[in-house]
Amino acid sequence: GAVVSQHPSRVICKSGTSVKIECRSLDFQATTMFWYRQFPKQSLMLMATSNEGSKATYEQGVEKDKFLINHASLTLSTLTVTSAHPEDSSFYICSARDTGPRTPQHFGDGTRLSIL
Amino acid sequence: GQQLNQSPQSMFIQEGEDVSMNCTSSSIFNTWLWYKQDPGEGPVLLIALYKAGELTSNGRLTAQFGITRKDSFLNISASIPSDVGIYFCAGQIGNTNAGKSTFGDGTTLTVKP
Numbered sequence: 001g002a003v004v005s006q007h008p009s010r011v012i013c014k015s016g017t018s019v020k021i022e023c024r025s026l027d028f029q030a031t032t033m034f035w036y037r038q039f040p041k042q043s044l045m046l047m048a049t050s051n052e053g054s055k056a057t058y059e060q061g062v063e064k065d066k067f068l069i070n071h072a073s074l075t076l077s078t079l080t081v082t083s084a085h086p087e088d089s090s091f092y093i094c095s096a097r098d099t100g101p102r103t104p105q106h107f108g109d110g111t112r113l114s115i116l
Numbered sequence: 117g118q119q120l121n122q123s124p125q126s127m128f129i130q131e132g133e134d135v136s137m138n139c140t141s142s143s144i145f146n147t148w149l150w151y152k153q154d155p156g157e158g159p160v161l162l163i164a165l166y167k168a169g170e171l172t173s174n175g176r177l178t179a180q181f182g183i184t185r186k187d188s189f190l191n192i193s194a195s196i197p198s199d200v201g202i203y204f205c206a207g208q209i210g211n212t213n214a215g216k217s218t219f220g221d222g223t224t225l226t227v228k229p
Contacts, residue, residue, distance in 0.1 A: 006158070041224075
C-alpha cells in the first residue's frame with residue numbers, strides 16, 4: 001500500500017528557530033501533497049496544498065511567509081515554520097495522493113512541534 | 117464551504133459490542149473515506165468508497181456510500197480494545213481542488229475490556 005514518511009516525528013526548540021519538516025511518498029509519485037495542523041482533540045485543519053513544481057495554495061488565514069512550503073520533486077514536500085513561537089506548537093501532519101481518479105490521501109505519522 | 121457533520125462525537129462501549137458512526141453533508145461528494153487515528157500518529161486509511169450505494173468491508177469494518185452522495189456510515193462489529201481511537205470521515209470531490217478532502221470532526225471511540 002501507499003506509504004508516506006514524515007520526518008522528524010518530534011521537535012523541541014527555542015523560540016525564534018526555524019523548523020523544517022519533510023514529507024516523502026515512498027512508493028508512489030505525488031503531484032499533490034497536503035499539510036495539516038491538528039490541535040488536541042480536534043480535527044485536521046488544512047493549511048495548504050503543495051503542488052509539485054509550482055507555488056503552494058494556502059488556506060484562508062494561513063500565513064505564507066510563516067509556513068514556507070517547497071515541493072521540489074514528485075516524492076518530497078517540505079514545510080518550514082519560520083521564526084517559530086510558542087503559539088506555533090502543534091501537531092503537523094502531511095498527506096499525499098497518487099495520480100488518478102480513485103486515489104485517497106495517505107498520511108504521514110505527524111510531527112509534534114514544541115516551541116519553548 | 118463544504119462541511120461534514122460527523123456523529124456521534126464520542127462513544128463508550130463494552131468489548132464485543134457493535135459500533136456505528138456516520139457523516140452527513142449538505143454537499144455531494146464523489147468519494148467517501150474513513151480513517152482511524154491513534155494518539156500521536158497520523159490517520160490511517162480504513163475504507164475508501166467511490167460509488168453511490170457502494171458497501172465495502174475491511175475485516176470487522178463495513179462502510180457504505182449513501183445513495184444521495186451526501187452521507188456515509190461506518191460500522192465496527194465485535195469491538196476489541198485496539199479499536200480505541202479517533203475515527204474521521206472525509207469527503208472528496210474527484211480530482212477538482214487537487215483532490216482536497218473535507219474532514220469531519222471525528223468520533224472518539226473508547227472500548228472497555
